[in-house]
Amino acid sequence: MLYIVIAFLWTSIWLYLLLGGADFGAGIIELISKREHKSKTRHTMYRVIGPIWEANHMWLIIAIVILFVGFPKIYTTMSIFVHIPLTAMLLGIIARGTAFVFRNYDAVEDRMQSIYNRIFVYSSAITPFFLGIIAASTVSRKIDVGATNFLSAYVDSWLNSFGIAVGLFTVCICGFLAAIYIIGEVHSSDDRQHFIRVAKKMIVAAFVAGGLVFIAAHYEQIPLLDWIFGHWIGSLAIGAASISLIFLWISLSKNRAILIRLLAGFQVSMILLAATYIHFPKIILLKGGASLSLVEDAGLNKTIEALAWALLLGSIFILPALFYLIYSFEKKKGIAH
Amino acid sequence: MDDFLAARSQMALSLGFHIIFACIGMVMPFFMAIAHYKWLRTGEQVYKNVTKAWSKGVAIFFATGAVSGTVLSFELGLLWPTFMEHAGPIFGMPFSLEGTAFFIEAIALGFFLYGWDKFNPWFHWFTGVIVGISGLASGILVVAANAWMNSPAGFEYVDGKYTNINPIDAMFNDAWFSQALHMTLAAFAATGFAVAGVHAFMIKKGKNINFHEKAFRIAAIFATVAAVLQPLSGDISAKDVAKRQPAKLAAMEAHFKTEKEAPLIIGGLVDEKANEVKYAVKIPGLLSWMAHGNSKATVTGLDQIPKNYHPPIAITHYAFQVMVGLGMLMLSLSIIYFITLAKKRSWLRSPWLLNLFILAIPLGFIAIEAGWMVTEIGRQPWIIYGIMRTVDAVTPMPGIVYSFYLFTAVYVSLSIIVAFLLYRQIKMVGRIYDI
Numbered sequence: 001m002l003y004i005v006i007a008f009l010w011t012s013i014w015l016y017l018l019l020g021g022a023d024f025g026a027g028i029i030e031l032i033s034k035r036e037h038k039s040k041t042r043h044t045m046y047r048v049i050g051p052i053w054e055a056n057h058m059w060l061i062i063a064i065v066i067l068f069v070g071f072p073k074i075y076t077t078m079s080i081f082v083h084i085p086l087t088a089m090l091l092g093i094i095a096r097g098t099a100f101v102f103r104n105y106d107a108v109e110d111r112m113q114s115i116y117n118r119i120f121v122y123s124s125a126i127t128p129f130f131l132g133i134i135a136a137s138t139v140s141r142k143i144d145v146g147a148t149n150f151l152s153a154y155v156d157s158w159l160n161s162f163g164i165a166v167g168l169f170t171v172c173i174c175g176f177l178a179a180i181y182i183i184g185e186v187h188s189s190d191d192r193q194h195f196i197r198v199a200k201k202m203i204v205a206a207f208v209a210g211g212l213v214f215i216a217a218h219y220e221q222i223p224l225l226d227w228i229f230g231h232w233i234g235s236l237a238i239g240a241a242s243i244s245l246i247f248l249w250i251s252l253s254k255n256r257a258i259l260i261r262l263l264a265g266f267q268v269s270m271i272l273l274a275a276t277y278i279h280f281p282k283i284i285l286l287k288g289g290a291s292l293s294l295v296e297d298a299g300l301n302k303t304i305e306a307l308a309w310a311l312l313l314g315s316i317f318i319l320p321a322l323f324y325l326i327y328s329f330e331k332k333k334g335i336a337h
Numbered sequence: 338m339d340d341f342l343a344a345r346s347q348m349a350l351s352l353g354f355h356i357i358f359a360c361i362g363m364v365m366p367f368f369m370a371i372a373h374y375k376w377l378r379t380g381e382q383v384y385k386n387v388t389k390a391w392s393k394g395v396a397i398f399f400a401t402g403a404v405s406g407t408v409l410s411f412e413l414g415l416l417w418p419t420f421m422e423h424a425g426p427i428f429g430m431p432f433s434l435e436g437t438a439f440f441i442e443a444i445a446l447g448f449f450l451y452g453w454d455k456f457n458p459w460f461h462w463f464t465g466v467i468v469g470i471s472g473l474a475s476g477i478l479v480v481a482a483n484a485w486m487n488s489p490a491g492f493e494y495v496d497g498k499y500t501n502i503n504p505i506d507a508m509f510n511d512a513w514f515s516q517a518l519h520m521t522l523a524a525f526a527a528t529g530f531a532v533a534g535v536h537a538f539m540i541k542k543g544k545n546i547n548f549h550e551k552a553f554r555i556a557a558i559f560a561t562v563a564a565v566l567q568p569l570s571g572d573i574s575a576k577d578v579a580k581r582q583p584a585k586l587a588a589m590e591a592h593f594k595t596e597k598e599a600p601l602i603i604g605g606l607v608d609e610k611a612n613e614v615k616y617a618v619k620i621p622g623l624l625s626w627m628a629h630g631n632s633k634a635t636v637t638g639l640d641q642i643p644k645n646y647h648p649p650i651a652i653t654h655y656a657f658q659v660m661v662g663l664g665m666l667m668l669s670l671s672i673i674y675f676i677t678l679a680k681k682r683s684w685l686r687s688p689w690l691l692n693l694f695i696l697a698i699p700l701g702f703i704a705i706e707a708g709w710m711v712t713e714i715g716r717q718p719w720i721i722y723g724i725m726r727t728v729d730a731v732t733p734m735p736g737i738v739y740s741f742y743l744f745t746a747v748y749v750s751l752s753i754i755v756a757f758l759l760y761r762q763i764k765m766v767g768r769i770y771d772i
């Protein structure tokens with residue numbers, strides 16, 4: 001039963017990264033686009049993401065609920081020691097979620113629109129940045145449960161070059177996912193060429209940020225290289241991701257929408273797999289060698305069992321409905337034009 | 338302000354903000370479903386317009402409710418880690434089911450908002466109903482979690498350890514039914530009166546009368562029926578509290594001395610030092626009757642409860658008075674409305690009736706906030722009643738005060754923007770749906 005719960009947890013994080021990530025990324029692309037492309041990005045994105053917008057962000061809530069019900073120790077340790085970036089991320093979520101709705105539902109179009117847009121694009125970048133920082137803090141061995149002063153307990157746990165590099169990398173990944181996604185959704189070949197260029201830029205940016213992650217890891221004495229290449233799964237995942245990147249680059253120029261989506265999704269999944277598999281079942285590495293584990297620090301059996309049933313039961317309802325939602329809006333798109 | 342107080346205030350602020358959006362998100366889909374149904378049945382364009390206008394408003398509330406709820410699910414840990422570490426595995430069941438309910442709600446909302454003219458009309462209507470049902474389910478589930486804090490169940494507490502956990506028993510604790518019933522009715526009454534009042538205002542201004550009258554009627558029926566049932570359900574709650582949480586009941590009533598034939602105290606100023614209520618109206622025996630169904634029964638007073646387990650008395654008492662007072666006002670207005678419908682149709686357009694409904698716009702929401710203050714403050718000093726004290730649950734991180742200031746600023750600005758947006762929506766109704 002425990003492994004069912006863990007699978008759900010991983011899947012929620014994975015889907016949040018892919019779907020939520022593409023969603024954040026759309027804002028990031030809008031942020032870096034020149035004025036004439038901004039509104040194109042905005043409208044395309046609203047058309048395709050609008051119907052599933054709420055659902056994209058539910059994955060985060062599912063992951064959090066799984067954590068606090070099934071793995072309370074992990075949830076509370078994070079809540080205490082990475083309080084500050086969690087709060088920053090929450091502020092980003094509030095700003096982004098409300099700005100998205102405000103700009104699409106304000107009955108009057110006037111100067112307010114540009115304020116909503118600005119809030120939206122900046123929070124689209126800030127939120128995944130802090131998500132990345134939070135993720136980095138779980139493996140950087142900087143969380144010190146015995147710390148006695150404010151800085152070492154609540155700031156050093158997350159504020160370091162490795163965290164910042166992972167944050168930037170996450171932002172780039174989101175932008176990359178969104179660019180790939182939008183390519184399949186625009187119709188004129190000019191637009192398509194534009195978003196292909198954006199996607200290529202994002203790949204380069206992600207590549208550079210990925211390099212920064214390794215450099216920062218080295219600097220912070222985090223044995224990232226050993227972790228990834230010390231185990232065949234890690235090497236395989238990263239190897240597969242790199243090879244598929246080459247395919248992706250080629251298919252981009254040939255503009256095969258479905259294939260490049262699959263490849264991009266595959267890459268990001270491989271990166272997440274490499275990042276999580278290496279330490280499994282440990283999920284938080286603490287300062288001084290201790291760690292929190294999904295297996296040892298799970299809640300009691302009774303709770304895990306109930307949680308697993310609730311999740312299984314839930315997915316019987318949710319998954320078909322979600323697929324039907326995505327499928328029908330995908331199908332109706334043709335008609336709407 | 339110290340950090341402990343800041344944490345409590347931040348929690349209260351976030352919940353107080355969320356509840357407004359949650360109630361609207363829970364109830365409006367039902368209003369929409371009725372209007373939508375009428376449109377599908379009669380083909381009258383005005384009903385379609387009502388549905389569409391409402392659904393725009395709901396989208397704003399829904400998203401604001403969703404982000405404030407997301408914040409809450411983190412805040413439980415950010416502010417009360419010790420509580421969550423022990424409570425999470427016990428009272429988590431309703432939260433995990435709630436996750437499913439939210440998800441279904443979000444999916445159905447996607448179909449509903451973006452599905453106009455794209456699907457079979459009845460399928461589209463049905464997705465709207467699903468939004469309502471799953472919203473209601475999530476409300477009930479989360480209240481069941483809160484009820485567990487008032488009436489802990491589903492575990493054994495031995496030597497500071499929580500053993501023998503049974504999440505199902507925890508969910509169906511003694512308080513869940515009375516609280517869930519009362520909360521659901523409250524959501525219908527509050528949202529119903531607020532919506533009806535806004536349309537009453539537009540009727541009075543003489544704009545799009547047909548549109549606003551149809552909308553008013555749907556909202557008013559829900560509101561008034563709920564408002565009539567509300568005091569009955571409140572009575573169930575009060576009896577329940579008397580049994581489970583005598584300290585809370587005593588604080589609600591500012592009932593200092595244990596006595597037989599206890600009087601109901603209305604109004605007055607609470608003096609917590611002198612243990613008395615000044616200038617109050619006292620109705621002999623009524624409290625005994627309300628709490629135990631017998632006007633001779635003994636009601637436990639605060640004198641029976643150790644001082645360090647007293648909740649803040651004055652606030653709890655005042656909040657309770659506000660809730661009950663507003664409940665009575667809403668009940669009276671409902672009765673007037675029923676008389677109008679049955680006997681005096683001509684009153685329907687009379688300015689005084691419309692004015693009463695306009696005045697009632699905020700009442701339900703004020704009552705909801707007051708009711709939650711009763712429940713939450715009346716439970717103090719406990720976070721899990723009788724098991725864990727709130728001070729022992731708070732985060733060790735210093736500086737929560739700044740977090741509180743920050744969230745206050747965010748919530749205040751959000752409220753202003755939402756109000757501004759709604760004002761613009763309502764103002765545009767005439768232009769968009771002019772018929």
Ligand code: HDD
Nearest residue numbers: 516520523568571572574575661664701704705708709712
């Ligand atoms: C429209 C809102 C509204 C109205 C008119 C009333 N209430 Fe209420 N009340 C609530 C909205 C509410 C609430 C916000 O929904 C609470 C908070 C917790 C809960 O379950 O419901 C609540 C709690 C609450 C409690 C505490 C329950 C607990 O702690 O477990 C009691 C005893 C009552 N109410 C009693 C009444 C009575 C006797 C009313 C007579 C008119 C009344 N309420 C009207």
Ligand code: HEM
Nearest residue numbers: 345348349352353356479482483709710713714719720727
């Ligand atoms: C939405 C309606 C609610 C409102 C307006 C509300 C209001 C409040 C208030 C005023 C406090 C501070 C009490 C004090 O410190 O004196 C508080 C505390 C708290 N509430 Fe609620 N509450 C609501 C619902 C809930 C629900 C549904 C839950 C959990 C499932 C919950 C969990 C908590 C917790 C954990 C605290 C902090 C600890 C404490 O003070 O007891 N509340 N809430």
Ligand code: HEM
Nearest residue numbers: 358359362363398399402403406407409410439472476479
């Ligand atoms: C009495 C208290 C509460 C009630 C009645 C309530 C009810 C609701 C409802 C009906 C929604 C759906 C959103 C909408 O339709 O606008 C919602 C959203 C949400 N609530 Fe609450 N809630 C309460 C307290 C809480 C608490 C304490 C938490 C956190 C632990 C929470 C977490 C959430 C989350 C995560 C969402 C977003 C889900 C979505 O995207 O639909 N709620 N709430």
